[in-house]
Amino acid sequence: MAPVPTSSIDRLVESVADRMAEVNALIASHAGSDVTMIPEVADHLISSGGKRIRPMLTLATARLFDYRGDGDVKLATAVEYMHTATLLHDDVVDDSAMRRGKPAARMIWGNQASVLVGDFLLGQAFKLMVDVGSLEALDVxxxxxxxxxxxxxRQLAGAKNLSVGEDHYMAVIDAKTAALFAAATAAGPIIARAASYRAPLESYGRNLGLAFQLIDDALDFGGDAATLGKNVGDDLREGKATLPVLLAYGRGSAEDRAFWERCIERSEVQDEDVLKARDLVLATGALADTQARAQEFADRALEDLKSVPPAPMRDALAEVVGFAVSRLH
Amino acid sequence: MAPVPTSSIDRLVESVADRMAEVNALIASHAGSDVTMIPEVADHLISSGGKRIRPMLTLATARLFDYRGDGDVKLATAVEYMHTATLLHDDVVDDSAMRRGKPAARMIWGNQASVLVGDFLLGQAFKLMVDVGSLEALDVxxxxxxxxxxxxxRQLAGAKNLSVGEDHYMAVIDAKTAALFAAATAAGPIIARAASYRAPLESYGRNLGLAFQLIDDALDFGGDAATLGKNVGDDLREGKATLPVLLAYGRGSAEDRAFWERCIERSEVQDEDVLKARDLVLATGALADTQARAQEFADRALEDLKSVPPAPMRDALAEVVGFAVSRLH
Structure with missing residues (x-):
């Protein structure tokens, strides 16, 4: 058997595959409704091949403490619904045409359906949480x-604005991405009644989420639509002042700064600008520094795991960290 | 002292005024955020003079059983947040320009802010419910x-369609309006641990909500923008096949049916069509029958109250029913 790669989610996938099958069944059944537009819209996104890392994290952190029950499956499903609801609303907010390499739901069913089906999935998520009956999990x-x-x-309020600063950027990604990762990894110890491990695992989730988002934002200047399911330069076209942009802008010549101001603040982005932006984030070291920042959070996530008893599942969680930061290579 | 009118919310307003002051304070404080766009958007709608009937119903149904604690105030605030979130999203879905006689939030801050601030208020609502700690209330x-x-x-899927039928219409208003009224009136007995009164009060809320919505839909053909805060004919312009329309369509001549098809299904509505629609719903008895249907649900709501011990608060709840159906006169 080939050695398990150390920067992969394969071991995570394998170690929760049995529970994940139940999550996938529950995801499908609870997105049902006799209002046919609901399963249509929900299935379009849910079946579009997301990696489902967040629900797997909930299953994994519960299994770490030998949790027995069905709360892990319900909370994992709730996590994926919350994530899906966020994506549906995000695509409306960002006017996005594509999501995971397919037309965004809003391009097929309209913004209205995306808003309302997102609301429906959020409601279903809370119903599942109530079903589990843990007020602590509901609180999280x-x-x-x-x-x-x-x-x-916060991101919307700072859109098309290059003067927001790094603190603003970090506050945005901490909230929009890391908060759900942290909730997903807190859920396991909460339902498994492993109270003393909640804090380190919640911290692991938060740091992992930050590393993930930093690399995602770096990938807007690399990768390609086929592997990412989104187009390179999407964030640029949407006027998002992500960290690579903020760093390159701060370090740029007057001419470079004028370029960024035109792209981000005035939303005048031509296809060739995407290549130029890529050159600038590379030349100024902005991309490398974004990656270094991601590595810092990845290191913190690995440090958090040291507070957790050694187990094959802990190793699987460590490999996810490696996966998060290795995607840029 | 003048006799209390029997079709008014005055007695309800008076009998929960002390607790409502706390609700209003909580509404204002929890809509706060250092992301200034959040309180701006939230306050615009929250301070726009809605009657806040739903939170008052929660306070009243808790006080009916001498509830002592702060759960009533928190759940009442959660109810108003849920309602506000729904209005923000509704205005986006309906492309509405006005709400309660003011420009809709989306006209000032954009659809994006309306979607996201709605999501934020929904999150705050659930936080407040978790704070109260009643899994039964959370379930509701x-x-x-x-x-x-x-x-x-369901409403969106049946929009611009005159063949949806009355059952579809009733299913829509039962869900989009009556469900929150029912939850608001179930909340009181739930937190006051008056379990045997949950069912009749939940039914009271549902029937009251149905009566309310039927009259609201009738008011689209009467009243005026000043008293309603919306423009007469708004539903017509948005292609909503409400009960008065469905009834008038079913009873109309071939020419009348062609008129309704043009207005509702092809969205070709001129100003003079609003007057013509009004004539048709009056002439066919569609408006009177909508009102009669509302009265049926009002009667059921009053019947529900008979299961509740006599008390001045019960009388106040009965007067709200009268208020709901008297608005058309």
Whole structure:
């Protein structure tokens, strides 16, 4: 048997495959409704080949403490619904045409359906959480829901603005991405009643989420539509002042700064600008520094795991960290 | 002292005024965020003079059983947040320009902010419910959240369609309006641990909500923008096949049916069509029958109240029913 690669989600996938099959069945059944537009819209996105890392993290952190019950499957499903609801609303907010290499739901069913089906999935997520009956888990997820949307509004308020600064950027990704990762990894120890491990695992999730988002934002200047399911330069076209942009802008010549201002603040982006932007984030070291920042959070996530008892599942969680930061290579 | 009118919310307003002051304070404080766009958008709608009937119903149904604690105030605030979130998303879905006599939030801050601030308020609502710690209340409200959005999608799927039928219409208003009224009136007995009164009060709320929505839909052909805060004919312009329309369409001549098909199914509505539509719903008895249907649900709501011990608060709840159906006169 070939050695398991150390920067992969394969071991995570394998070690929760049995529970994940139940999650996938529950995802499909609870997105049902006699209002046919609901399963149509939900299935379009749900079956579009997302990696489902967040629900796997909930299953994995529960199994780490030998959790027995069905709360892990329900909370994992709730996590994926919350994530899907966020994507549906995000695509409306960003006017996105594509999602995971397919037309965004809003391009087929319209913005209205995307808003309302997102709301429906959020409602279903809370019903599943109530079903589990853990007020602590409900607390974590309802706080995450408020934090995620607060982060999205913060991002919207700072859109097309190069003077927002790195703190703003970090606050945005901490809220819109890391909060749900943190809730997903807190859920396991909460339902498994492993209270003393909640803090390190929640911290692991947050740091992993930050590393993930930093690399995602770096990937807007690399990779390609086929592997990413989105187009290189999408963030640029949407006027998102991500970290690579903020760093390159800060380090740029007057001419470079004028270029970024035109692209980000005035939304005048031509196809050739995407290549030029890529050159600039490479030449100024902005991309390398974004990657280094991601590695810092990855290191913190690995440090968090040291507080957790050694187990094959812990190794699987460590490999996810490697996967998060290796995607740029 | 003048006699209390029997079709008014005055007595309800008076009998929960002390607790409502706390609700209003909580509404203002929890809509806060250092992301300034959030309180701006939220306050625009929250301070726009809605009657806040739903939170008052929660306070009243808790006080009916001498509830002591702060759960009533928190759940009442959650109810108003859920309602506000729904309005923000509704305005996006309906492309509405006005809400309560003011420009809709989306006209000032854009659809994106309306979607995201709605999400934020929904998250805050769930946080407040978790704070109260009643899994039964959480169950009622999370189910209502899913039901409301399912009803909105059902309405969207049947928009601009005159063949949907009365059952479709009733299913829509039961979900999009009555479900939250029912949750609001179930919340009181739930937190006051008056378990045997949950069913009749939940039924009271549902029937009251149905009566309310039927009269609202009738008011699209009467009243005026000043008293309603919306323009007469708005539903018509949005292609909504409400009960008065469905009834008038079913009873109309070939020429009348062609008129309705043009207005509702092809969205070709001129200003003079609003007057013609009004004539038709009056002449065919569609408006009177809609009102009669509302009265049926009002009667059922009053019947529900008979299961509740006599008390001044019960009388106040009965007067709200009278208020709901008297608005058309």
């Amino acid at each position: 997820f309802s706080s995450a829901a408020a934090t995620i949307s607060e982060g999205e509004v | 409200f999370s189910s209502a959240a899913a039901t409301i959005s399912e009803g909105e999608v």
